[in-house]
Amino acid sequence: MIEASCHCGAVRMEIEAAPAELLDCRCSICRRLGALWSYYAPRQVRITSPEGATFIYKWQDEVLEFHTCRTCGCTTHWAPVDKSHDRMGVNARMMAPEIVAAAKLRVSPGPG
Numbered sequence: 297m298i299e300a301s302c303h304c305g306a307v308r309m310e311i312e313a314a315p316a317e318l319l320d321c322r323c324s325i326c327r328r329l330g331a332l333w334s335y336y337a338p339r340q341v342r343i344t345s346p347e348g349a350t351f352i353y354k355w356q357d358e359v360l361e362f363h364t365c366r367t368c369g370c371t372t373h374w375a376p377v378d379k380s381h382d383r384m385g386v387n388a389r390m391m392a393p394e395i396v397a398a399a400k401l402r403v404s405p406g407p408g
């Protein structure tokens with residue numbers, strides 16, 4: 297089990313395992329966020345944050361919701377709008393640097 301949190305600590309995540317691989321996605325939003333994504337099934341990630349600690353950003357076809365801490369501005373994770381989808385993304389920048397360093401980095405050009 298590993299832990300991740302935003303800078304101020306309002307959003308904390310307990311994650312089943314460290315990521316083996318991270319995705320540096322270059323799509324229009326991820327390149328702006330500077331996020332490194334690790335992917336999990338939602339059941340593998342326990343998020344403890346007060347109700348309303350994050351704001352949600354959705355765009356275009358609104359498949360994903362990006363969660364950002366209202367206090368410190370860190371984008372912590374994304375979740376599928378359709379909760380039957382068994383995949384979510386955790387921004388590995390919220391994890392300890394040694395966890396990020398140990399993972400294999402993959403670069404995706406993204407859809408634009």
Ligand SMILES: [Zn+2]
Nearest residue numbers: 302304365368
């Ligand atoms: Zn925060």
